[in-house]
Amino acid sequence: MPFSLLKYGLKNDYPFENDVDLPSPTELKKHYDVVIIGGGGHGVATAYYLAKYHGITNVAILEKGYLGGGNTARNTAVIRSNYLTSEGVKFYKESVDMFKGLSNEFDFNIMYSSRGQLTLAHTDSTVRSFRQRTEVNTHFGGKTELIDPQQIKELVPTLNMNPADMPILAGLWHIDGATARHDAVAWGYAKGATQRGVELHQLTEVTDVIVENGKATGVKTNRGTVTCGCIVQAVAGHSSIVAAMAGIKMPITTYPLQAMVTQPVKPFLDPLVSSSALHCYVQQTGRGEIVFGGGSDPYPLYNTRSTLDLKESLLASAVEMFPFMTNLKLMRQWAGITDMTSDYSPIMGLSPVENYYLDAGWGTWGFKSTPICGKSMAELVASGGKVPELIAPFSMDRFDEFRQVNEMGATAASH
């Protein structure tokens, strides 16, 4: 090995010419079968499954910034399926199962780590809702149990069992709960998609959507106009703004969601721990940092600034849960822009404009659904608009028919 290394060191060429992750940028073509607006996890996953399962490769992903640079890089990378409704649990369960195989499928390590997720109950009513969630989850094949304070202590010895004078009564122990490196998920999908012929165009901003006679026929970008067979919108925190270009009004309100991370410490916390009463979830990353997430900001805003108010309230709760953390220093803080729907479920499927498909309203639950959402959206596109059964309950017109899929109680930190 040292000799080959020396040989490469003396060479002018980059030794792994054929193994670069992404192909070099090309000119935009005049026409694509499918244009995907947004090069985040969902957009590239949709392209990947279109190419892999449906043989559709004349696809362009148009990304205003860079690959996975938006909410894909800003979420706290929680993977779980312990939701409340059957529609929700069925959908997220598929996703958890798909995550398990992604590293092998990509031949690229997404650092999937199945640690389990523990949600704490401080009131009788929460214990009741946990019972329901346990049953729904078990019914659909998930591994979720209701556990008592003694078991919680054994799982997380450093946890204060009486945080903020709200004794922990029980825990929802979601054994399938996991985490993964969120950037790697986007990179893996992008690599797989581009290898199959999909074009990823970064620094390409869609400035307008061309709609003729109620049909989407193309997009205008900062690099010229492109016609297309259909459009998939997967833009996370800017759904309302991009949809408005196609003349679509959405049932979404956009809020910032802030998170922060401490300096690294020795491993002490295996599961992801959350308490919705304390509006806080805590996890330790593979490199020892502790990630805190909380509720969304109290009012709508398109801005990723951080506030002192949220830091104070979030860290006060975190210190209640793990008192020793008072000595830790914060390293980074950031915010993502989240598109919240009133029922805390996403919007996937058809839109009022023909050939324009929506993948929106991903609020604070977008990362964990990346694989199954990409697969379902690809199915929808490939079939020319036949909505897969799994995502049918999440159509936008559920709001017009007052049949929401209420997942408000199943968020990790109530928003």
Added chain:
Amino acid sequence: MKIMNCPLNGPRNISEFVYGGEVKAMPNALTCSDKEWAEYVFYSENTIRVVTEWWFHSPSGYWFIAERHTASDEILKTYDPSELFNKRVEFESAPESAEEKTV
């Protein structure tokens, strides 16, 4: 700490205030279609610009109107609702249905 100027109490910490949604005209609940009602309840422009919103000063129980930019978070103006709503809003009473009479 972000400060909001309450028309009743003067400048106060933003944490004392509760956001109450955009100011928009309510359709007549008795005569409008389901779609119109859904539009009113769930849908919104949700775009980047100056919006006129309801805000509530929680400690004093006072509702007022603020004009705020949704990207810069700059609060341009706050004022008493009487500036917009200067006459009494009448809600039509629901017509008595046959069902209700039997109860």
